[in-house]
Amino acid sequence: MPDLLRATPELATEYARWFVNRRAYTRQSDTPHTASGRHYYYRPKKNGAEAELTAWDIQRHLEGRITLGLYAINPQTQRVKWMAIDADYRRALEDLLKLQFELGQAGIQAALEQSRRGGHLWILFESPVPAKQARIYIRHLAGKLSVEVKGSGNTEGIELFPKQDRVPDGQFGNAIRGPLGVHRAAGKRYWFYGAAYNLVAQMEYLRSLRRVSESQLAELVATVPAESEPEPVHVGPPATDRPCFQILDYVEVRRRVGRNWVTQCPSCAAAGHDRAQDNLAISVEEPWKYLCWAGCTKEQIRAALGAPLPAAVTKAVSR
Template identity: 50%
Template sequence: MPTHFCVSRQTAEDFMRLFVNRLAYCIQREKTPSDGSAPYIKQKRPLDLGAVRMHLNGDATISLYAINPNTQRCKWVAIDADFDGAVDALFQLRHELKQDGIEAAPEQSRRGGHLWIFAEEPLLASLCRIYIYNAALRLGVPVKGGGLKEGIEVFPRQDQIADGAYGNAIRAPLGVHRKSNRRYWFYDADVTPEAQLAYLQGLKKLTATQLETLTQGMKLPEAYRPPEPVPFVPRTPILGQREFRILDYVQTTGKQDSRNWKAQCPSCGEAGRDRSRNNLGIKISDPRFYVCRAGCTKEEIRAALGQPIRKAAMA
């Protein structure tokens, strides 16, 4: 069993200053599914000191979002690695960053490790990603994506997010992972929340001027750039027929990621599922393309709308 702590309000405040860039967060569920997984559930209430103390004590486990959509900036960069040789790759990357004057903190994880970089003030997410991607590829450290299935993942995982969007969350350090029932500590400090936070506070922080200098003339490597948006050009309908438009039949939630609007899947809704109203993803650049993340087929979605697909004109 992991050690249980009883941290002070001051310790929780120290954690928030380092890690919290926006008050949206998730809580990891206890192991309940048959596969032993412990998914994260987005919380409606904003993160507060009480939730942070529960995380540090070991009573709950939270995950945090990197980017604040109001500024497109982040307080930290976290590099996640869980492939063969991941820990060696992270320490190699840490050494490279140090040559650029950046102090990074290695953290243990369930399947590999994380490497954290902290900012003196929130930094543009796009510049952080440009720097890390170029540094990793310069060293030959694999970066997931761009044709590679294994490699490091960089949080923030987007250059920017839309207003009301979240991006990708990462498990906050120093808590108990509910799947393994273990804490994963930073390597270079004693294993108490107070000692760990004191170590992290003592690290030299990356400044905006330093990052701008390091990334001057750099771009995100081409293989990892998001695709350029393609303008939606509706097809010419068959005489007497109107082209089916999914957006005529569903109400988007106002939430979206970098590529898709979110809406309730009509088929899921008909079956009493998708209460969060976000199972249906509709491609922003071309709304003819939509998919249910719960696995409903296009035929099932159209049937639930009372607009079955005609065999001669699949859409």
């Protein structure tokens, strides 16, 4: 592991103002799973309940003592303080640099951060903006530059955080490693390319970035052709009964086998199983239908994704 740094409470408070949009969080395990060897993220508990993120947690993250995973969307407002673009494939840095340049042409300073297999591109907002608006513009920009977006059949491409336009109350969406954190598996801290590799310089760099205002974002979204905006996916039963949850928004599709997409089961993976990454089958024609061949229940799969079934549905499933 890299040397521990010294972070002040003031730095932690400033970091929280930029990156923390809700008190729910995840933490990367310090020790590898005995079966898989991976350092999984989990939601910490305190007295049997979900622990809330504190300034002390953030301070320890900056120092390198723990590693936090942060959620983008606040479910009370459906707004985000930031947007992150994650890329971890062969052309990852090339695509991220293209996006960074094009964002700069639009007046947006995006910060490029190292990652284990590619990079993360961060956009910071002046105040929280609607998650859907941010996603519309970035998806449009990616399409304009012929940069693939992972999901819905694409097995390679950038991933947008948040991955959803909205998160229902009681759900979490997908977390991403908090900036400047140490990857516990790699034993390495990942810095932003735009400043010297020390905490003071990095925080000063983030402080200097020009934030995107909601009005500026609205002006950019207004330039997006109507056909570029993703249409709502209307699948399954009538609209009154249609679930908001779409599992393809949460998992990386590996391949198609017959009538199904096949990929790793999140619940199996959390337990250190499914190394072949083929336990979960998702219907191509009816993607709200999915099944784990190893027997994981929908409750277990949804919980592993950070999108637990609503209480009423859980009771019905349990009966």
